[in-house]
Amino acid sequence: MNENPWTILGERAVYDNKWIRVTEYDVVNPSGGKGIYGKVHFKGLAIGVLPLDEEGYTWLVGQYRFTLDQYSWEIPEGGGNPDEPPVESAKRELREETGLVAKEWTHLLDMHLSNSVSDEKAMVYLARGLEQREAMPEETEQLVVKRVHFEEAWQMVERGEITDSMSVAGIQRVKLLVLGGKLSIG
Structure with a gap:
């Protein structure tokens, strides 16, 4: 095999x-x-972060995706530098896109994106113990950031409003952890 x-x-x-x-x-x-x-x-990793606060809220990032020619709601995500630990890239992406800084980081999952045509590897993290600072988006990013309850984010996945693969996988993974009693949210 x-x-x-x-x-x-x-x-x-x-x-x-x-x-x-x-x-x-x-x-x-x-x-x-x-x-x-x-x-x-x-040439880099795909990095996703699901921030989750004590009240059970998460942050979604909305932006127009050139490759899809449509607007997309997603967890904070971006490219990871292959020369640094992936969690450092996750910390940078979370801060850049939302202004959030987290004290606790948990690796949620690894996945391959579109493995019939690419070798792109993704890593998704859960970020907790959040503190708000100023966002620093890249010049190519015109972002809308919104704080929603985690259950609403999960419902957006269920309704097909969130279709980004890392976002769907990360949100579903957290939902499974909650349902299995391995993670509690506010």
């Missing part, structure tokens, strides 16, 4: 920037047919 059934005959980089590299491979697939396969390599 761990053996690669694909044979790579050749490869060429077709696009490269500071965030991603796209490679096209000439391959023989597991059934013996020749073809091509494209792979998007992400």
Whole structure:
């Protein structure tokens, strides 16, 4: 099961920037047919943070997503520097997007995003013991930040209003921890 059934005959980089590299491979697939396969390599981690205060509230970030051509509500998230511990990237993203600083950090989950075409790895954290400071969004970010009760965020997932994969997974993970008695919220 761990053996690669694909044979790579050749490869060429077709696009490269500071965030991603796209490679096209000439391959023989597991059934013996020749073809091509494209792979998007992400040079950093995808980092998500679900902040949760003592009263049971979380923060969502709304922004227009260029790639989707639509508005999206999400947990605070961004790119993680591969040269630093992922939790440090999570701390930076939370502060940048919401102005929040957390005393407690819990790793919630790892996931691969769109693994049929990319190797992007995501890590989602739970942040507690929150203190409000000033947000510092990047120049490319036009963000709307709103504080909602966690149950409302979960309902937004259930209604299909939150579709971002890290947000859905992080919110569902916390809901499962609450339902299993492993996490309490206000």
